Amino acid sequence: MAVVNLVPLFLCMMRNNYIGKITGISFSTWNLYHRWAGRIVVIESFCHTIAWMINQVDYNGWSGIGPAIREKRFLQMGLLVLISLFLILVTSVAPLRHAHYQVFLGIHQVCIAMFLSGAWFHCYIDQLPHQIYVNVAIGLWIGERLHRLFNILRKNKIFGKSWNITTAELQLTLSGEDAVRVSVRMPGVWNYKPGQHAYIYMPRLSWTQSHPFSIAWSTTTMESIPLAESTLAVVDSGSSEKIDPSRYYVEEPRTTIHFVIQRHAGFTNRLFLQASENARQYFLDPEMAEHKPPRFLAMVEGPYSSESYSFDSFPTVLFVAGGAGITHPLGFIRHLLIASAENLVATRRIKLVWIIRDKNNCGWISDWLEELWHLDADREILEVEIYVTRPDKMKDRRTRMGGRKIKWMVGRPQHEIIISGMLAPHKKQGPVGALAVNACGSGSVCDGVRAAVREKLHEARIEYSEESFSWS
DSSP states (O other): OTTTTHHHHHHHTOSSOHHHHHHTOOHHHHHHHHHHHHHHHHHHHHHHHHHHHHHHHHHHOGGGHHHHHHHOHHHHHHHHHHHHHHHHHHHTSHHHHHHTHHHHHHHHHHHHHHHHHHHHHHHHHTTOTTHHHHHHHHHHHHHHHHHHHHHHHHHHBOOSSSOOBOEEEEEEEOSSSSEEEEEEEOSSOOOOOTTEEEEEEOTTTOSSOEEEEEOOEEEEEEEEEETTTOSSOOOOOSOSSOOOGGGOEEEEEEEEEEEEEEOOSTHHHHHHHHHHHHHHHHHHOTTOSOOOOOEEEOEEEEEEESSOOOOTTOSEEEEEEEGGGGHHHHHHHHHHHHHHHTTOSOOOEEEEEEEESSGGGGGGTHHHHHHHHHHTTTTOOEEEEEEESSOSOOOOSEEEETTEEEEEEESOOOHHHHHHHHHSOBTTTBOOOSEEEEEESOHHHHHHHHHHHHHHTTTSOEEEEEEOOTTO
């Protein structure tokens, strides 16, 4: 049974899961299935071993177990499988996985290779009929990685007359908590949807590691590209005069995706130090005519959707974000504002509640907030409340940005009061209708919002959803 369950185990671990795309099941749900399928395989494998040991002890006693393993390659491969499964089980514990994700990922991949090798030889040596399931699992594992490699090359490089590789630009936020704005310029157009995340590869900082981050914003602009580097075909006009492609330019769309990455250990710390070094050199040399953020090679894998959210049918929408969790609702708010202006959605009121430690953290997304205010200039359906948990001389409780007001609050929000206010009829938008509540942040933030929603379910139709970045 353990070998048979390898097929669903490896099906659920694939990032490019076409079954999930067809059925609408999110990557987070598949990830949950993958973990439980793995636990079942571990339990069944150890039960299989215990059954063999009982039989062996019954015939030869405990002293016969060691010689049996040393003499038979078949049993040695089974032992390799058990050791691999034990290491996977120990390192996959949630606190360890989240605290040292890249260490976990490296050990996980090595143990998977050991496990598949041991399982294959274990079945091959005795010509067991279960080997076909191991072959399918190996095919899924290798095929998924080849598929990811192909997608990375396809999306990060235009196959044409020249290589137009992606570059990442680091912009250090010097105020508030340690964070870096990372802007990755793609060689083509990316079809970004709100709520998606992507994996970033930066060989300069790490050759072997890829890191998942939520996409905060995306912009698509037209750029002048030399005709020699363009993917457009050069049409022969029939003229005998030779055309030098390097002298002509064409306009092609380019998408830049933006991330806000807080400083932690490992990769994010190296990323922050890289941006800090560039900022330090700039301040030490005030005669620099132009400050250009550092650029270096980067590759992006994705985008992937963690959950299938849609707030288009809700007249009232409440977003609650904590810290860097603000990257999740920004795309949804922009989508709703644009679609609402064209009467494509039912949205009449949007409220964003952001919980931060330092008021200066607003600099992470200040320019994107400005753009949201401009999109909302005519309808005025967007409200923003920012709660600062560690204030430092907050004299003004309101600040104007883009001609609109942000309401600043000290301390932590009372989610019950906020939801009650959202359920009350609004002076401009009228009756509330159905309310959608989305939370993104730490466990305490999501727990508080969830509990407040549960208390109000008897008063109105409320649909609650949350993003906990469980894909890492």
